[in-house]
Amino acid sequence: MSDFYRKTLKEKGLKVTPQRVAIFEAITHLKNHPTAENIIAYIKKNHPNISVGTVYKVLDSFVENKLLSKVKTEKDIMRYDSVLTNHHHLYCTETDRIEDYEDEQLNELIENYFKTHKIKNFNIQEVKLQISGKFNN
Amino acid sequence: MSDFYRKTLKEKGLKVTPQRVAIFEAITHLKNHPTAENIIAYIKKNHPNISVGTVYKVLDSFVENKLLSKVKTEKDIMRYDSVLTNHHHLYCTETDRIEDYEDEQLNELIENYFKTHKIKNFNIQEVKLQISGKFNN
DNA sequence: TCCTCAAAGATAATAATTATTATTTAGGAA
DNA sequence: TTCCTAAATAATAATTATTATCTTTGAGGA
Numbered sequence: 001m002s003d004f005y006r007k008t009l010k011e012k013g014l015k016v017t018p019q020r021v022a023i024f025e026a027i028t029h030l031k032n033h034p035t036a037e038n039i040i041a042y043i044k045k046n047h048p049n050i051s052v053g054t055v056y057k058v059l060d061s062f063v064e065n066k067l068l069s070k071v072k073t074e075k076d077i078m079r080y081d082s083v084l085t086n087h088h089h090l091y092c093t094e095t096d097r098i099e100d101y102e103d104e105q106l107n108e109l110i111e112n113y114f115k116t117h118k119i120k121n122f123n124i125q126e127v128k129l130q131i132s133g134k135f136n137n
Numbered sequence: 138m139s140d141f142y143r144k145t146l147k148e149k150g151l152k153v154t155p156q157r158v159a160i161f162e163a164i165t166h167l168k169n170h171p172t173a174e175n176i177i178a179y180i181k182k183n184h185p186n187i188s189v190g191t192v193y194k195v196l197d198s199f200v201e202n203k204l205l206s207k208v209k210t211e212k213d214i215m216r217y218d219s220v221l222t223n224h225h226h227l228y229c230t231e232t233d234r235i236e237d238y239e240d241e242q243l244n245e246l247i248e249n250y251f252k253t254h255k256i257k258n259f260n261i262q263e264v265k266l267q268i269s270g271k272f273n274n
Numbered sequence: 275t276c277c278t279c280a281a282a283g284a285t286a287a288t289a290a291t292t293a294t295t296a297t298t299t300a301g302g303a304a
Numbered sequence: 305t306t307c308c309t310a311a312a313t314a315a316t317a318a319t320t321a322t323t324a325t326c327t328t329t330g331a332g333g334a
Binding site for chain 2: 072090093099101103105106109110113117119121122123124125126127128129130131132133134135136137
């Protein structure tokens with residue numbers, strides 16, 4: 001189980017520490033794009049002595065090494081996303097819920113659109129949709 | 138000149154104060170989606186005694202009254218946008234530059250796409266594109 | 275002109291994040 | 305396996321953006 005995390009860390013050239021494995025596991029386990037606080041709370045169960053600063057530093061190093069990406073909401077807190085494929089986000093306007101939205105057909109549509117509609121003086125690297133609305137459940 | 142600001146404030150039922158007019162003017166004048174700090178720095182020239190708290194409070198009331206909207210970036214600072222039509226944003230991955238991107242044809246394309254591709258358990262209110270890349274100039 | 279309540283100013287408080295520094299430890303070398 | 309060193313962690317302090325509090329001021333209606 002944790003072998004996957006250890007292996008991935010090693011591949012990225014990151015030292016395999018219990019804290020890093022725990023944080024990696026926490027993000028994979030926690031849904032809804034956790035905040036640093038969510039992650040800290042979750043990890044405290046098994047690693048009561050983990051330092052808050054460590055969590056922030058590990059998260060930063062994960063983002064740098066493309067194990068995670070950051071997500072911003074209307075509220076002012078940074079959240080983390082462990083899904084690294086090209087995907088979009090559904091934002092609930094009532095709660096702080098964020099869901100991933102993957103749609104290959106949509107990606108192609110957008111890609112084709114911008115192929116024929118260049119933006120002047122701008123080279124596109126990535127297009128992400130922020131889809132705001134309400135969940136029915 | 139400032140009559141426009143005074144008139145708009147009045148219409149929204151907001152008391153017309155020199156601070157509010159100055160902040161309104163600053164946002165309209167400053168390009169690149171200013172931060173609160175940018176706005177404060179700009180206003181200090183003519184209103185050296187303006188209070189930082191006042192600026193935040195005025196900005197909040199403007200957002201509430203739909204004179205402004207907030208923009209989220211990867212970085213940790215709130216930025217403000219005085220353009221209120223449905224538009225998208227170009228984010229420079231190298232600098233903190235953000236430009237508005239208006240494209241009615243794109244809006245229609247996306248709207249039509251989601252008309253025929255409903256997302257289950259989700260009612261879309263708004264779709265915004267975060268277009269990341271590099272400016273050529 | 276006067277009055278009142280909302281707005282502004284000053285300041286303190288908060289909350290998330292970052293920086294600092296001493297201690298510990300992963301992992302390669304002997 | 306043990307030792308060594310650079311890197312990682314823990315503890316703590318500092319920072320930064322923002323919000324709250326509370327007193328004073330002034331916009332705008334009576």
